[in-house]
Amino acid sequence: xxxxxxxxxxxxxxxxxxxxxxxxxxxxxxxxxxxxxxxxxxxxxxxxxxxxxxxxxxxxxxxxxxxxxxxxxxxxxxxxxxxxxxxxxxxxxxxxxxxxxxxxxxxxxxxxxxxxxxxxxxxxxxxxxxxxxxxxxxxxxxxxxxxxx
Amino acid sequence: xxxxxxxxxxxxxxxxxxxxxxxxxxxxxxxxxxxxxxxxxxxxxxxxxxxxxxxxxxxxxxxxxxxxxxxxxxxxxxxxxxxxxxxxxxxxxxxxxxxxxxxxxxxxxxxxxxxxxxxxxxxxxxxxxxxxxxxxxxxxxxxxxxxxxxxxxxxxxxxxxxxxxxxxxxxxxxxxxxxxxxxxxxxxxxxxxxxxxxxxxxxxxxxxxxxxxxxxxxxxxxxxxxxxxxxxxxxxxxxxxxxxxxxxxxxxxxxxxxxxxxxxxxxxxxxxxxxxxxxxxxxxxxxxxxxxxxxxxxxxxxxxxxxxxxxxxxxxxxxxxxxxxxxxxxxxxxxxxxxxxxxxxxxxxxxxxxxxxxxxxxxxxxxxxxxxxxxxxxxxxxxxxxxxxxxxxxxxxxxxxxxxxxxx
Ligand SMILES: Cc1ncc(COP(=O)(O)O)c(C=O)c1O
Numbered sequence: 288x289x290x291x292x293x294x295x296x297x298x299x300x301x302x303x304x305x306x307x308x309x310x311x312x313x314x315x316x317x318x319x320x321x322x323x324x325x326x327x328x329x330x331x332x333x334x335x336x337x338x339x340x341x342x343x344x345x346x347x348x349x350x351x352x353x354x355x356x357x358x359x360x361x362x363x364x365x366x367x368x369x370x371x372x373x374x375x376x377x378x379x380x381x382x383x384x385x386x387x388x389x390x391x392x393x394x395x396x397x398x399x400x401x402x403x404x405x406x407x408x409x410x411x412x413x414x415x416x417x418x419x420x421x422x423x424x425x426x427x428x429x430x431x432x433x434x435x436x
Numbered sequence: 437x438x439x440x441x442x443x444x445x446x447x448x449x450x451x452x453x454x455x456x457x458x459x460x461x462x463x464x465x466x467x468x469x470x471x472x473x474x475x476x477x478x479x480x481x482x483x484x485x486x487x488x489x490x491x492x493x494x495x496x497x498x499x500x501x502x503x504x505x506x507x508x509x510x511x512x513x514x515x516x517x518x519x520x521x522x523x524x525x526x527x528x529x530x531x532x533x534x535x536x537x538x539x540x541x542x543x544x545x546x547x548x549x550x551x552x553x554x555x556x557x558x559x560x561x562x563x564x565x566x567x568x569x570x571x572x573x574x575x576x577x578x579x580x581x582x583x584x585x586x587x588x589x590x591x592x593x594x595x596x597x598x599x600x601x602x603x604x605x606x607x608x609x610x611x612x613x614x615x616x617x618x619x620x621x622x623x624x625x626x627x628x629x630x631x632x633x634x635x636x637x638x639x640x641x642x643x644x645x646x647x648x649x650x651x652x653x654x655x656x657x658x659x660x661x662x663x664x665x666x667x668x669x670x671x672x673x674x675x676x677x678x679x680x681x682x683x684x685x686x687x688x689x690x691x692x693x694x695x696x697x698x699x700x701x702x703x704x705x706x707x708x709x710x711x712x713x714x715x716x717x718x719x720x721x722x723x724x725x726x727x728x729x730x731x732x733x734x735x736x737x738x739x740x741x742x743x744x745x746x747x748x749x750x751x752x753x754x755x756x757x758x759x760x761x762x763x764x765x766x767x768x769x770x771x772x773x774x775x776x777x778x779x780x781x782x783x784x785x786x787x788x789x790x791x792x793x794x795x796x797x798x799x800x801x802x803x804x805x806x807x808x809x810x811x812x813x814x815x816x817x818x819x820x821x822x823x824x825x826x827x828x829x830x831x832x833x834x835x836x837x838x839x840x841x842x843x844x
Contacts, residue, residue, distance in 0.1 A: 291790045295783075295841045303842075326782050327799055327812030350812055352780035353842070408786060 293404040294411070295353065302357035307364050312346040317428055321349075321421030323413055328355045332363075332421045340371045352414050354405060359418035361399055371426055378419055385415055442741075442824045445733070448473040449822055462793045462830045467612045467640060467771055467800075467818035469662045472726070476666055479725035480718045491717055492691060492708075506717050509724035510707075513672055516727045517657065518648040523677055526710040527720050530671035531639040532562040534658030535606070537673055537710065538635050539566035541683045542656075543604065549575035552601045554632075556581040556589055556618075557808060558611045561801040563637045567606060581607070583808055587614035587763035594623070598630035605634045609641035613802035613816070614763030615746075615771030617645075621652055628653070633679065639663055643820070644742060644769050646735045649674050661719060666726030670719030673710075680706045687712040738821045742770040745819045749828045756835065758844055762814045770819040773800070776835065779842050781813035787841055788815075791834035 315333035322329055328351035335344040345363035349356075366374060380394045384403060396403070405415045446452045449471045454460040463471060483505065489498035491506045510522045519525055528534045543566075547553065553567050557580050571578050579597055582590045589607075605627045610617050624634045635656035641647055643664040649657050656679070660671040675683075685692055685703055689712035694702040703709045730738065749772050753759050758777035776784055785797035796816045799806045806812060817831055838844075 291787060291837075291841065294786065300842060325798065326780075327803075327806070329812070350780075352782040354783070411782070411786060414782065 290404075290407045294408055296401045296404065298361075298398070298401045299353060299357040299404075302360040303353035306347075306356050306360035308346045308360065309348060310346045311348055312344055315344070315346070317425040319421050319425035319428075321417050321424070323351070323355070323417050326352060326355070326414060328352065328414065328417055330355070330359055330417055330421050332359070332418065332425050334366065334422070334425050336371065336426075342366045342369055342371070342374065347418065351417070352411075354402075354411055354414035355417050358402055358415045359421075361402065362418045362422060365397075365399060366422070374422070374426070378423060382416065382419060386412055442822060446822045446824075448475065448729075450474060450477070452822060459792045462823075462827045464817040464819065464823065464827065464831060465794050465796045466643075466820040466823075467663070467816065468796050469668065470643060470665050470820055471822070472667070472722075473665055473729050475729045476722050476725045480667060480722040483718050483721050488718075490714055502717055505721050506715070509720040512724035512727055516647075516731070517642075517672075517674060518650050519674055520650065521677060523706050524674055524680065526673040526675070526680075526707045527715050528658075528671050528673050529669055529716070530660035530662065531560075531637060531658045532660075532671075534656075534671055534673035535563055535635065535637065536566045537686045538604075538656050538658075538675070539570045541686045541710075542633075542679065543567070543570040543574070545684055547571075547574045547576050547603045550601060551576040551603045552579055552599065553577070554579045554581065554597055554602060554605045554607075556607050557583045557804050558587065558589070558614060558616065558802065559606070559608055559804070560612055560637060560639070561803070562639075563606050563608060563635075564804070576603070577601075580804075583614075583805070585809075586765050587611065587616050587805070588765045589616075589618055591619070591623070595626055595629075598627070598632060602630060602632045605632055606637070607634070608637040608639075609647070610638075610644065610769045610771075611763070611802070611805070612640050612771070612818075613800040613805045613814070614765065614773055615768045615818075616763060616765035617641075617767040617769055619767075620654070624652060624654055640769060640771075643730065643738075644735075645739050655679055661723030661726060664723070664726050665729055666723035667716075667719045670716045670723045672723075677706065680710070683710075685712070686710050689713045691715075733821065741821055742819055745823055745825070745828065746770040746772070748825055749817070749819070749831070752828060752832050756832070758839065759835070762809050762811070771816060772818070773814045773816045775811060775814060776838060777842075777844050779838055779844075781815045783842070784815045784835075784838055787838050788831070788834045791830070791837055793831050793834045795831070 312333035317334035330349035333346045345366040347359045402415050405411045487501040489502040491503040514522045584590045627634045633655035636654045638659040642659040657674040662668040692712040760775045762773040781797035798813045
């Protein structure tokens with residue numbers, strides 16, 4: 288089944304088996320919880336943002352399916368070194384690419400493009416977006432739990 | 437296997453006709469909802485095509501015919517669960533509404549500050565939350581019968597859980613998350629020793645085993661049509677007549693009254709007192725057709741056959757060291773809840789779906805059960821009599837694919 292191979296690409300399986308940045312950051316100054324009530328996926332995200340609004344470090348902990356763990360793992364890799372403004376702009380494009388059928392993006396999503404396989408699996412899109420919603424919530428520092436619902 | 441001819445049974449279900457689809461379907465999500473035989477689909481169709489009318493309201497012959505069919509459905513249900521009288525049967529939306537009706541009407545009038553409600557740790561959310569809402573309103577307390585690591589009720593301390601504050605026991609007949617068959621007859625007997633009425637959530641039991649409400653001596657029994665080969669949006673609350681007579685109405689409106697004036701409104705007799713508004717007429721007729729369909733095969737034959745399917749699935753599961761069962765009760769219905777070597781249930785669900793095998797993944801509306809086993813979710817295959825050994829083989833073949841994808 289080619290769709291299945293598209294969804295569970297090697298990169299995703301690898302990130303699930305050994306996720307990057309899977310730790311609580313002691314000196315984080317942004318923090319949020321994410322929860323997907325449908326799957327029971329739970330995520331805690333930790334970010335360190337410096338005075339120039341640059342994300343200098345990112346980590347996460349939690350439990351979830353391969354898609355949500357790989358998404359958080361890839362995302363935390365991606366965030367490091369980016370400015371908040373960059374990340375927000377990127378999120379909008381990437382979220383549209385994940386969720387809307389017709390979105391045509393000119394942006395190069397780099398390694399994160401592997402996550403676009405979920406488009407063929409509408410029931411799983413929320414698994415891929417959980418980490419990103421949590422990141423948004425951490426940056427806005429709402430202190431509330433981000434939810435996919 | 438028994439002399440059951442599953443191949444021809446499958447032909448009764450249009451959705452299982454694989455010649456009509458691109459990819460064969462192996463449907464193993466029967467605890468969520470069962471498929472519908474043509475006998476049910478045709479009955480609903482016939483009602484809408486030939487005698488659609490409101491019930492209890494018209495003198496015209498169409499309405500009389502619709503009323504006869506609707507009340508005939510009540511008689512079919514009565515016979516199916518051996519209630520004393522059709523007066524003891526209320527048509528509702530499903531198990532959930534039946535339990536809410538009891539919590540709201542019976543509970544609302546009988547349960548007061550400081551009273552206690554006993555439920556079990558393995559209940560479906562629909563047999564927890566209505567009681568929590570009531571407890572909050574009334575200032576009552578919920579006591580929970582624990583489960584052991586096999587997913588069986590731990591009844592060691594059960595008799596001591598009752599006090600003169602205990603006002604109701606709410607427990608499931610068969611657990612949808614674990615498959616456990618609970619010893620409800622004994623539990624009802626114990627509750628009655630303390631003069632405590634019992635409501636049984638029978639959603640998972642009705643399609644799989646003979647239920648006799650008089651023999652059980654339960655006070656309330658709730659179930660859904662859609663899990664017993666009937667339509668969605670229809671279900672039944674059975675309640676002993678004396679209880680229903682004493683209970684206040686659940687909802688107000690048409691049908692449930694005899695006379696309305698602004699000074700004094702007189703309620704209708706039971707069961708109409710609890711059926712405000714135009715009911716789900718087609719649903720009731722379809723549900724009765726589903727129960728008749730079950731009767732034609734015979735619940736004993738069904739229970740035996742489904743147990744053979746479970747045994748076969750357990751045998752196959754034993755060959756998969758990666759597979760860990762959640763729910764290993766001695767008395768178990770044909771439900772296989774499992775974990776698979778660290779692979780999240782949703783990944784299993786998606787991969788199986790790609791292989792044409794439909795199972796349920798998640799918390800199964802039983803989060804306390806998930807908490808007990810310390811998992812966020814399980815994968816669950818649940819079998820019906822139209823399933824076969826070949827379907828179970830397909831399940832395990834698809835699980836091999838999980839191994840492949842995750843390189844286990
Ligand atoms: C044990 C049990 N109780 C209650 C329910 C709720 O049934 P319904 O959604 O039909 O009201 C279900 C079905 O999901 C169930 O399995």
